[in-house]
Amino acid sequence: MLIKTRKVRETTILDLNGPLMVGESELEFRQKLKQLLDEGARRIAINLAGVPEMDSWGLGSLVRHCTQVRKAGGRCIFFAPIPRVLQLLKTANLDAVLDIVETEAQALSR
Helix, strand or coil: CEEEEEEECCEEEEEEECCECCCHHHHHHHHHHHHHHHCCCCEEEEEEEECCCECHHHHHHHHHHHHHHHHCCCEEEEECCCHHHHHHHHHCCHHHCCEEECCHHHHHHC
16 A cells, blocks of 8 residues: 655644555554654544455455544544445444545545
8 A cells, every 4th residue: 555644724724545455555544643643643534435345354454543642632533435345344334533635625624
C-alpha cells in the first residue's frame, strides 16, 4: 500500500492507495497513524478513494486506529470510499460507527 501524507490547515490527510488487507498493507497503515499521533496530529482525514478492496482485517483496522485517535483527543474522518468499499462498510454497520463523508471538502469542513 502506498500512503501519501499531506496537510490542509489543521487536518492531516492520508491518501491510501492499494488494498487494505491483513498483512503488510494493514501494518503500514497502523505504523503511519501511530507516527502521526506521536507527532501530535489530532485531526486526521483518511482518503479511501484509492482503496479498491478491504478484508475484515482492514475493516477492523479502521475501527481500531480511529479509536486510538479518539482516545488521544483527536478526530478521524474517512472520505471518498469507492462504492464497493462503501457497501462493505455499510454491510458491517461501520457507517454508524465511523465518520464517513463523500468528499475531501466535507471532511475538511467537519
